[in-house]
Amino acid sequence: MRAPSTGRTTFRRWWLRHLQLLPVIVLAAGALIDYQTSPHFSGEAFYTAAPMTAAALLSLRATILAGLSACAIDFALLTHFGFIGGSGGRSELAAVATVSAFAIVVNRLMYYSKVRLEAARRVSLAVQRAVLPQLPAAIGPLRLAVRYQAAVKDAQIGGDLYSAQDTPYGVRCLVGDVRGKGMEAVKVVDVAMGAFREAAEEESTLAGIAGRMERALQREKARRTGPERTEGFVTGVLVEIPHCGDELRLVNRGHPAPLLLHAGQVRSADPSEPALPLGLADLGADQERTDTLPFPPGATLLLYTDGLTEARNRAGDFYSPGAGLAERDFDGPDALLDTLLAEVSRHADGRITDDMALLAVTRDSACAQERT
Known part of the structure; x- marks a missing residue:
């Protein structure tokens, strides 16, 4: 019988691995809902959530890709419904692009914070291990x-x-x-x-x-x-x-x-x-x-x-x-x-x-x- 801790560890690994797909799921859900519902319904919330989610979970390249994809999907659907030429459509697209750019900044800030923290942890543990003997x-x-x-x-x-x-x-x-x-x-x-x-x-x-x-x-x-x-x-x-x-x-x-x-x-x-x-x-x-x-x-x-x-x-x-x-x-x-x-x-x-x-x-x- 598999030990309970082994099962929990396997579940955590599975969850973390699939959590990285969350930005894709958010984009796909937003595009589908936006396309299937009334033209006056906007999927802007999904398009802005996707790059911010990628900023927290993924690399810089993936964050940029999520932002570009969000802008492209929003542009395509605004064009499909004929809103791209109006002020409302342009404002929505500008908001998605702004949030996508901000997500890139957030991703970099989180990365450098993680690097500094990991360096501090390594130094701290190295200092403590230096005073403890090898038995x-x-x-x-x-x-x-x-x-x-x-x-x-x-x-x-x-x-x-x-x-x-x-x-x-x-x-x-x-x-x-x-x-x-x-x-x-x-x-x-x-x-x-x-x-x-x-x-x-x-x-x-x-x-x-x-x-x-x-x-x-x-x-x-x-x-x-x-x-x-x-x-x-x-x-x-x-x-x-x-x-x-x-x-x-x-x-x-x-x-x-x-x-x-x-x-x-x-x-x-x-x-x-x-x-x-x-x-x-x-x-x-x-x-x-x-x-x-x-x-x-x-x-x-x-x-x-x-x-x-x-x-x-x-x-x-x-x-x-x-x-x-x-x-x-x-x-x-x-x-x-x-x-x-x-x-x-x-x-x-x-x-x-x-x-x-x-x-x-x-x-x-x-x-x-x-x-x-």
Whole structure:
């Protein structure tokens, strides 16, 4: 049976492809109605609508062709009914020609606006991707996969971040989300990522890493003025997976709880105590809570940002990744993330309104064979 999302996608493609015929349909309908009805009925509305429709949907050449066709059909029918020599006929033809010329201008304005917007989107995404690392497919006994799906709107970019690196203390991972949008959010991403990369190699505990990130974000916050000082904090989850053993450690700073998948079961790794996001230590006591959880061979840890759980269907229901992944087996982290993205897109009918960063880590064995 064809999946519902596949059927909807096919319908959308069919609709968009046939929508381009709308100017032709409008012209044909106008000519037919104009010819079949009373000579005093004018199809001017159809003749002006056709080039404007083409301006919105088609290329410059097609818009020009639609305008010329509208003028030609109007001229032919005015001649047929004997109105071309009168002032009314000439005024009608002049109106159709004027609107056709205006449609060409509109087409060019829309084109250049689209070009500028697409350029801004490419630059924005390139800037954000520049500060996010390319993760290896495997580190020791761990297989990793990452997906970043942007919900670009008006050329704005979000503040989702992720990282994973091998350190003397184990494989350390980070998934987080900056409060805010645009370039200011990217600045905070850069600060947070830089602090994490350095601290992950030097700090012996996750609490130490969180403390380094906290201080870096506080320094960045002190440079801000006005309303921007209230943004720039980061919700995030820090993970440490030792090179040997069957457990992992987590520090959760106000972020959605990761999921642990093993043997068809899905468990939410909720923090033992809630904590403020990174960058807000001045609002409360800076006490890190590190939770230790089992992570046996065959288990997968799924880290994600709230763009996943805030995806809603037309009824307003949020997507629940735990319910969608229960009682299912996956070949690895890549298969898991591909399935997850397909399911959330199907749930939201393709209307993803927030960025999503997904990081999955699967343990294949209890120990790394060799570390370099």
